[in-house]
Amino acid sequence: MSTLGRSGVEVSELSFGAAGIGNLFTAVSDEQAYEAVEAAWAGGMRYFDTAPHYGIGLSERRLGAALRERPRAEYTVSTKVGRLLEPTDAGGDDLDGLVDGFAVPATHRRVWDFSADGVRRGLDASLERLGLDHVDVVYLHDPDDHAEQAFREGYPALEKLRSEGVIGAIGAGMNQTEMLTRFVRDTDVDVVLCAGRYTLLDHRALTDLLPAAQERGTSVVIGGAFNSGLLADPRPGATYNYATASGELLERALRLKAIAERHGSTLRAAALAFPAAHPAVASVLVGARSAHEVRDCAEQFAAPVPLEFWEELRAEGLLPAAAPVPAREPS
DSSP, X not given: OEXXXXXXXXXXXXXXXXXXXXXXXXXXXHHHHHHHHHHHHHTTOOEEEOOTTTTTTHHHHHHHHHHTTSOGGGOEEEEEESEEEEEOOOOSBOOSSSTTOBOSBOOEEEEEOOSHHHHHHHHHHHHHHHTOSOOSEEEEEOOTTOHHHIIIIIHHHHHHXXXXXXXXXXXXXXXXXXXXXXXHHHSOOSEEEEESSSSSSOOGGGTTHHHHHHHHTOEEEEEOTTGGGTTTSOSTTOEETTEEXXXXXXXXXXXXXHHHHHTXXXXXXXXXXXXXXXXXXXXXXXXXXXXXXXXXXXXXXXXXXXXXXXXXXXXXXXXXXXXXXXXXOXX
């Protein structure tokens, strides 16, 4: 277990991202969602991340139901604020684009709100959906286009909730490094969640975010280690950052896969091991929609990747010299 900053909140090295059980792109049943969370628990995961955005509340409801019989002191839950869910009369499926691509009836609409009132209202609604009296970590969710309000109102509201003991750790979760680095340098966040920006294909967090986090003692949770699919199964039509991967990226991913297999490993194992090796990284968050996917991630994360693999990546210019690599050898 790792501790998030100075908060005392603990997270497992491999953690469960609950967007998939919120019907991201594809519907899953309540039973499948429950089984995925059960598999995560059986695999040693004790940190579970969700958000109102994921299936307009479906992910939070399913996660809360799946964890209800577990001892509350034995797991950590994070959710996010910045999008309020308002009822709507619209019907059909909410599949209107990549950002809001969850296969759920459009019973609510997402309304951006990083105000102090919006933060408190959003957290209260999340607690109700989760069926919990508290969550351990709260992130400002994707404040890319709302920086002024997020820093001026949203962050101070989280800081106040932390000081009141309502939540344990606070931070921001985004798909970029620049604003996350600003949060690390200019505020007293405990943790930031960086999705897709520290992977075998994207090393940009190594330039600014990770050094700043190390310097400040801020924890980093890495999401999107598979870059939304390309590093899990590189093939024509595979996705990268939620869009079809370019030919150049596919070729690079296939090259990484070939090198991994030549050293008796897998690309999935290497993709999970890479971000976990950095000392600023407290946990690697894996999104999964089924028990099978969860078990595979747990098995791949536990599998050592030969040092020769990392050495070949450096020699081929596929890995920055400054990137730490796992010091684990196969037994």
